[in-house]
Amino acid sequence: MTHISRRTFLTGVAALGGTAFLPRMTFADTALPVLRAAPSTAQLAPAGYRATPVWAYATKGAGIIPGPEIRVTAGERIRHQLVNDLPQPTAVHWHGIRIENAMDGAAPLTQAPVPPGETFDYDFLAPDPGTYWYHSHDRGFEQVARGLAGPLIVEDREPWLGEPGAATRELTLVLDDWLLEGDAAIVEDRWDDLHAAAHDGRMGNTVTVNGRAYPDLDMRPGERVRLRIINTATARVMPLALPGLSPRLMALDGHPVPPRAVETILLGPAQRADVVIDMPLDPDVQIALLLDPGNEEWVDVAAFVATGEPLAPIEGEVRPLPAWSTLPVPDLSDPRREVLLMEGGAMRGMLETRYQGEVMDFRELASNGMAWAFNGVAHGMDAPMFRAALGRTVHLEMTNRSMFPHAIHLHGHHFEVLTRSGALNTPGDVRDTVLIGADETLEIAFVADNPGQWMLHCHMLSHQEAGMMGWFEVA
Ligand SMILES: [Cu+2]
Missing domain, CATH: 2.60.40.420 (Cupredoxins -  blue copper proteins)
Incomplete structure (x- = not known):
């Protein structure tokens, strides 16, 4: 595969400046932990570009990209009061959770959209462990593209991290794709561009990992890490590769699969993959997460940087993730x-x-x-x-x-x-x-x-x- 290093998707040069952007701070007193949706800013583009005005979720303070990681253990409830401080109605969908219908957030089918200034209480069971995400499900083509998405991790009740053959650490990687102007502002005038909609959708020009373009991810030499990779883009299909890291696929959309070595991982919008990687003890080349933007010229979107004391590499087969116990098996005799x-x-x-x-x-x-x-x-x-x-x-x-x-x-x-x-x-x-x-x-x-x-x-x-x-x- 061809590998072009540090190629930027941004066109044009940074035009620094613009108007100051002040998020409103209006956390209400509530029995449930708040999940607030509001305008905010985020440094999506590399240093030197201005911060991008976004719409973002917050559990405290200003909204962040991606939204705050929500993390529970399988069998626990997720409880949040959505506070809508956006200029539009909104609703939150908890993608992939086998949820009770009234909590699904699919406006207007399962609930009325929440008007600006109002709230909605989400309170539901998370039955299955795995890697999920939450995002706006009202005018998603605009609201998700403006940043309203975050990771949702449901941990297994059985221990896995640190067990024989398992990873010793995990890392959530939220991948996104933004359509930015040269000054790093989101392109705002083409939400319902029918030409894009009739082709492959509103494609971005800047891929971020955990809300940053080309971040460095610190890795201990020799360590085994479970990556929870989430594609939150509104249109971009992401072929991904992790050369030099012996990636093994562990789960798809949260559901465990028998571990298998993979050369590439194809993630469509909303899909997730859990992948175990082994950081080499002495990497002789820069190790990166690669993405094919569609022309088979793989570009790096994040760098894995060897930092800290080496760990003894883990030998042998990777330990499978614990199976789901709660998913019924289809009866294909008379479907x-x-x-x-x-x-x-x-x-x-x-x-x-x-x-x-x-x-x-x-x-x-x-x-x-x-x-x-x-x-x-x-x-x-x-x-x-x-x-x-x-x-x-x-x-x-x-x-x-x-x-x-x-x-x-x-x-x-x-x-x-x-x-x-x-x-x-x-x-x-x-x-x-x-x-x-x-x-x-x-x-x-x-x-x-x-x-x-x-x-x-x-x-x-x-x-x-x-x-x-x-x-x-x-x-
Ligand atoms: Cu489609």
């Missing part, structure tokens, strides 16, 4: 069969599509801001795509008849990916968000064990807004 056909976008378009009860051609759809459809319906929020009886296995065949990849997310459930383009998938790959390439067909299966109305949408958030949105009901 409820459903299909999800994705159509639309540039260069392919779609035949007649229904939008708000009317059948329209592509041109009429575009004049309504629509470019995509699920099963012939754009933005189909009036009726469920399908209904499943509580406890029934659903087999969903998904076909992408467009020129672009999509990241399909099912709320409230995790599903097993059975086949990809007719070939068997790696057994045990259980996810809450799956990437589907152009003209691919995927079969997934899950037990509809969580009652309620659940969103099913593309996590390329401008695709979602331009039509790739629907819901299913479990009752």
Whole structure:
């Protein structure tokens, strides 16, 4: 692989200056710990650029990018009062948590959006250990792109860190992709750019790791570390590589997989991967987290810097993560069969599509801001795509008849990916968000064990807004 070091995505030069940006400080007294959403600033671009005005979460003080890490142990409750100090309504979605429906934050399906100046109490059980994230689920294409996202870690009840063969430390890496002007301000006038929405979404030009461009990550020589990698970008699919670190994949979207050595890790928007790496004792080259921006020219997005006293390398096989005990296994003998056909976008378009009860051609759809459809319906929020009886296995065949990849997310459930383009998938790959390439067909299966109305949408958030949105009901 070609490796181009320290290449910046930023175009133009830093135009320092601009108006001072003062976040409001209005923490209310409340019984629940506060999670406040408000304007803030963050030093996203390298030193020398100005701080970027963002919208961000805070549990105290000013909002930070990424949002504060929320961390509980499996079986515990997560309790936060959302305080909305944004100029828009908002809601918080707890991505990947098999949550009770009323707490899912999918406005307006599971709750009314929280108006500016108001609050909403989130209080729910986190049943399964793993790497998750939380983010805005109202005008996500704008609010997530402005910074409203943070990591959510559910620790296992069984010890793993420090056990034989396991890592001795863990590190959360929140990856994001920002569309910045030359002065490091977020581009603000193209939220509903239909051209971008009809292609691969509102792509950024600056990749950050934990809210910084090209950070140095301190590593003890010889240490084994569990990385919890989260792609919070609104559009960018991230091919990642960790050369020289012997990466082994441990979990996908929070769910453990049998450990396997990987050369690259492909993370679509909203997907997560847990990866164990071994820092060499005496690295002879700079070790970095590499990302392919789409042209197979791998660039580094963070540096692993050998710091401190060496640790004795851990020999032998890596210790698997403890299995989930709570996820029902699909019964494939007589599943409820459903299909999800994705159509639309540039260069392919779609035949007649229904939008708000009317059948329209592509041109009429575009004049309504629509470019995509699920099963012939754009933005189909009036009726469920399908209904499943509580406890029934659903087999969903998904076909992408467009020129672009999509990241399909099912709320409230995790599903097993059975086949990809007719070939068997790696057994045990259980996810809450799956990437589907152009003209691919995927079969997934899950037990509809969580009652309620659940969103099913593309996590390329401008695709979602331009039509790739629907819901299913479990009752
Ligand atoms: Cu999509």
